[in-house]
Amino acid sequence: MSVMVETVNGLYCPAGDFYIDPWRSVRKAVVTHAHSDHARAGCESYLAAKSGDAILRMRLGAQSNIDFLSYGCQVKIGDATVSLHPAGHMTGSAQVRVEVKGRVTVVTGDYKLQPDPTCEAFEPVKCDTFITESTFGLPIYSWHDTDAMFSEINRWWTDNQAQRITSVLLGYSVGKAQRLLASIDSTIGPIYGHGAIVNACEAYRRCGIALPNVQSVTEAKASGEWHNALIIAPPSVQGSAWLRRFGKISTGMASGWMRVRGIRRRRSVDRGFVISDHVDWNDLFTAIQWSEASDVWVTHGYTQQVVQMLVSQGRSARVIRTEFTGDDPSVEEDGFQDATAETS
Secondary structure, eight states: OOSSEEETTEEEETTTTEEESOSSOOSEEEOSOSSTTTOOTTOSEEEEEGGGHHHHHHHHOTTSOEEEEOTTOEEEETTEEEEEEEOSSSTTOEEEEEEETTEEEEEOOSOOOSOOTTSOOOOOOOOSEEEEEETTOSTTOOOOOHHHHHHHHHHHHHHHHHTTOEEEEEOOTTTHHHHHHHHSOTTSSOEEEOHHHHHHHHHHHHTTOOOOOOEEGGGSOOOSOGGGSEEEEOGGGTTSGGGGGGOSEEEEEESGGGGSHHHHHHHTOSEEEOOOSSOOHHHHHHHHHHHTOSEEEEEEESHHHHHHHHHHTTOEEEEOOOSOOSOOTTSOSSOOHHHHOOOO
16 A cells, blocks of 8 residues: 555545645645645644744634644654654745655655755655655756845845835745845845735744844835835735835845746846745755655656656656646745735
């Protein structure tokens, strides 16, 4: 019997009678992290990493039945032994290690190998079957040095200040925005945030993550000095009335999708900063090598291309389906906009 099988609700462990990141409400869910394409509301019970407890409760609601497990600790669920290990994607993100009768499967969820001050670094976990995302599973997606990217953001902000232009930096509200805040030079000027981002920052702080002060835009006094500030906002504000208060603006977007010039043009941003919370092409294959897995399942993104490369290398690999393809840069990935959106 396989450790994990595909079902209409997503990945299922028969030995433990639980799902990992189910697509619909189920009885028992193990959740890799708090983004909405992985943490679905309405399940009877959840298991997730302790380090992201406040973020997941913000996502699922305070009344949700959630058990939290520290990284590396094991718990028995039915006939399966489960442990969670850092994925490096965002605070509280975890790979799920499942062992049944000596066979080990690791489900990565979303992950990255690049450094991130807001979460623990990716931990290689040896296994028989490695189930990996492939959101950016094409050779064109190769990430730049992160320090260089954040230096570019700092220069863009200071250049805009000199021209009395307001800097609006777009990034997903949960995960990306906090990584940006923890990595930029917050001494350059005041920082303001969209309400969704300010709320998520509060949850991050409850998880013990230090972030610079971010004042809500709607609570700030009308200012003629917006040009000194950095405004952090989700991509959904583009083209909205929300931006009009800032006068003349320059928009930047932090995303792995900014690696492609055509996507930058379609998103109509002035600057694209190639900063992703997912593995790039090279790191994807590095993680697979570290796992020492004899079998690789690929999901969530450019699956066919990754499987083709693995097979050409002599590995056993196959595509597994998902309801979330991971290859649409127009879709918000954090799922927090609806509850916290500002309309004016």
